[in-house]
Amino acid sequence: AQSVSQHNHHVILSEAASLELGCNYSYGGTVNLFWYVQYPGQHLQLLLKYFSGDPLVKGIKGFEAEFIKSKFSFNLRKPSVQWSDTAEYFCAVNAYSSASKIIFGSGTRLSIRP
């Protein structure tokens, strides 16, 4: 069965700091990978996704993530965070062999000090 681990439950950074949120998944086959973001009071939105090709994917608002197959990781990065990046971030995986569902991690709450 697929599972997703997000090791950081709450990250606090100052504006302009660099960000890296960890995500590891467990599944031996081909996967589709996602990062979703939930801003305060808003619904979940897709930040970026990987399903084939270049393992470095770029998403909205300057975010990027790198798929490292050998490490079963899909870490989210941003070179310089802004106060508006305060949100909860969810990593998620879909096993390519299963069209049925996406499995989500427990989320990382990101707080940015202005």
Added chain:
Amino acid sequence: GAGVSQSPSNKVTEKGKDVELRCDPISGHTALYWYRQSLGQGLEFLIYFQGNSAPDKSGLPSDRFSAERTGGSVSTLTIQRTQQEDSAVYLCASSPGGRQINYGYTFGSGTRLTVV
């Protein structure tokens, strides 16, 4: 519609009562998903519909939970004899279906259920 619509947005119910939560997916999306988000927890998968059938209902936590989808569109999640541990935000999502799960889901804004 333009997005995934869920109703009600908030529901407070007494323990032991039944509740129905509604999801109206994006027009043309054949796949529909229900998740539950509890405080401090991630998103817990409940059930997946492809058309009107539910090939994966493995996440339903007990037989008090059921869901149906009619006309390949609107879905209703029913919780019978609600318990306090059922308090959570119930999220619905839809996607075009099949391999297009590659592109991720579109989520609704959720129903916040509070059982008192």
